[in-house]
Amino acid sequence: MTRKSGLGKGLDALIPGNQPPAGEGNIQQIPIEAISANPYQPRHEVENQHLEELADSIRQHGILQPLIVTRDPFSGQYSLIAGERRLRAARLAGLESVPAIVRLASEQQRLELALIENLQRTDLGPLETAQAYQRLADEFGLSHEEIAERVGKSRVAVTNTLRLLKLPESVQKALANGSISEGHARALLQLPTSQAQIAVLQMIIERGLSVRQTEELTRKYGGERPTRPAPAETLPEIRSLEEKLRQQLGTRVTLQHGKKGGKLIIHYYSNEELNTLLDQLLRD
Structure with a gap:
């Protein structure tokens, strides 16, 4: 399986210009009342202040980016895929309809796309992200590696985030x-x-x-x-090195440095994380 280079591959596939199936891809004005919330939306809360600011912008300039929805062929109603904040703000702004693109999407795709959209905007808290990852694992049987590929994260980062649910x-x-x-x-x-x-x-x-x-x-x-505290004059340098190593390896790293040597401790919390670290360290 080819790893995606970053976030948003799923969203990119939903916008016009990517050869959608016949009859799809055009922007339509859809009544707000005909659109229900995405049941797979990972974000639990949206700050009222941010919604009010977005609603003010919509009143002045309209909705600049269309929503993404899917249509129930039996009821004729629409379910939101991406654009939760825009839909809420449009309601606050008093709009009766919103621009939207209709797409076919499975339940798994709806969860993945809502998760990707929020991660791109850094709107999700760590627990909301962890819960969304858990749903992808529980409801759709995705491994940590497969989740990482879909959201543009490392497998270690996904595993570490999921561990927050054990607290x-x-x-x-x-x-x-x-x-x-x-x-x-x-x-x-x-x-x-x-x-x-x-x-x-x-x-x-x-x-x-x-x-x-x-x-x-x-x-x-x-x-x-x-650990023994590092000398005061080198402490900022040691912290900087630890942070760079943490970002590179995706896990906690402790650097104990002294005049005659020291220790570099790389922490891992599961066999899966150990295997990933070994892959990185022994790549050559």
């Missing part, structure tokens, strides 16, 4: 409402029990711990020997 409900709630960041949540995954994760969560919130401080704390609670 206790209170930790997931804190991540969803912004009390902690995704980096904090990933650090909490290093702890062996949900009780320890909840305890450290409370410490993060009460003390305002950074991600790095949380990682040190989870190493201590998880039985891993805390």
Whole structure:
């Protein structure tokens, strides 16, 4: 299977100019009341302020990019594939109809395309992304590798995102409402029990711990020997190198550097992640 070079291949296939089947691809004005929401929409919430701003823009300039919908041949009604915010904002703006392109799409395609559209606009929170990945795995039997190909991510990135769903409900709630960041949540995954994760969560919130401080704390609670702080004059450089390695490998990397040497620790959390890392490191 050929890997896609990035996000949006599915959306590109839906717009005019890509040789759609006969009778499809033309932009039509469709009554808003005839369009129902995409049941596979991964985004749970849209900020009212953003919707109001988009509605104001639509009142002034109209909808510049058509929605993508699919039609039920029996009822004649339409179901949204892509354009959730535009549809909501159009309702706020008082429009009676919206420009849309009608396409045939399976249930799997509807979920994939809604996910891709949101990822392109970085609208989804990490948990919403994880839940969408999980639906692709559970409902359509896609492997982590296949999900990664469809959304333009690495397999390790998909696996790491899915691991967020293993966190206790209170930790997931804190991540969803912004009390902690995704980096904090990933650090909490290093702890062996949900009780320890909840305890450290409370410490993060009460003390305002950074991600790095949380990682040190989870190493201590998880039985891993805390790393020795790098010298102050080299700390920014070490952090920069760690971040570059994290981005390249798609997983947490710890660099312990001293005058006479040090350690480079690459963390992995499943056999699948280990295999992916070995593929990257032993490629030649």
